[in-house]
Amino acid sequence: MHRYLSLLALAGALFAGDALAWSAEGHRIVARIAEAGLTPAARAEVDRLLAAEPDPTLAGISTWADELRDTDPVVAKRTAKWHYINFDGRCGFEPPKDCPGNNCVVTQANLMFGVLANRDKDDASRTAALKWVVHLIGDLHQPMHASMRDDKGGNDYQVNLDGEGSNMHRIWDGTIIERRALGAEAYATELLLQPLPDDPTLASDRPTLEWALESCRLVESGDLYPAEGTHVIDEAFLDAQLPLAERRLREAGYRLAMMLNYALARPKNVP
Template sequence: MIRALLLALLLTLPLNALAWGPLGHRLVALLAWDELTPQVRADIQALLAGEADPTLAGVANWADELRANDPELGKASAKWHYVNIAQDGCVYDAARHCRNGDCVVEAIRAQTAILADRSRPREQRLQALKFVVHFVGDVHQPLHAGYGHDKGGNDLQINLDGRGSNLHALWDSGMLNRERLDEAAWLDRLRALPLAVTLSRPALPPDAAAWAEASCRIVREPGFYPPQAVIGDEYVQTWRPQAEAQLRRGGSHLAAVLNAALAR
């Protein structure tokens, strides 16, 4: 009875604001750290000094924890985690898809600009860093650039291995957790994948719209939405490589953003 009540509570939460789960967001941050310049690493360490875990991975899930730790900021930033563009052919239009800048594309751009502005107070730039680390991860989760009518797959119930879930949760963490790898093993696996960008071409503003559109195109691929609620290992084996590639791209793109924003 208690378990059923907890599940019911979880299903009422605005899960469009969650992506990859804690492991996935930490992996994006750890992959990004590999590609940062020494100077940018030093600047980030200075900004993070005093945090409970003063690392990129340590703050990677901060934005998802705001609903519990800072409800007012969590509510204000809730729409910054996603953008719904699949219904429009995965072509981003700010006026249509991001009114008042309330979507992940414009949030990445706005928070990166704050981070890059060294005239701003340290506290503002620290908060912006936390948002950027998280949102770049978010935009690479395909369902965070998917359809609005099913809340990014949250309303599509599925059953895998006899357990009920939804498509969004499966992509957030279900497929990763099924491998039963620890963080170090996942890092080794993802580091073996090709880099998404090179260190020599960081640029501002970040090309967040292109990342969202690329994520969205995955959502529209045949078979991404399973034809029936009960799915098996075949779905996981088909789509987990895409999830892994997106994590790898997320890490590489995050590094490019941070290298550009903090370059001297």
């Protein structure tokens, strides 16, 4: 992990869709879990970088990347593919085929991490990079954002839920977790009571790819979809998905904290 992070920090010096993401609530939950895990040094740097934001918290900026569709449609269009990756039939990563033009969540999360960790970059660039990292680490833990199926991350898989039309992407973005009606703050507080067990992906040189491949394998298992050929789901189906959805939120939150602590806590100008 540390070797990977160091490489990315160095790489940062060199680099200058229709899928939505977790719902706003999902992103805010991930950000709140991460916020609770920041070291004092990372906390101070987050506060400094976000000082001019209307809501200067990780939760407050966690949905900025999705809101670009309203606030800056040109940038939103240019970055639409940064929110997901399509693995094309199998859970494996072969750039550039799986990430044309670096426009996918795995590569952009890495590039933005590199900018954030690089103290030689100007504050505006690092603040934008922070917003992207917080958002994209959330997105790549939403299984439908890193799928091997050819259904546009579940957007093209229509389902009927209690007589209402929906699709598997929307179900995973928000429906499963929003049913609990807890609100992001209370939800994050509850999930923080369930720390993660040992996380072998933290030893990887390519953790963001590992996390995306985890998402892909969850989709590949078939357990996230209704039975083959079926397009009707019910409350029991959603209940059965809930523990996994909550585990992905916890994983995203804890791992995001770890990334931010590393990117933001090092002494100035030491890559």
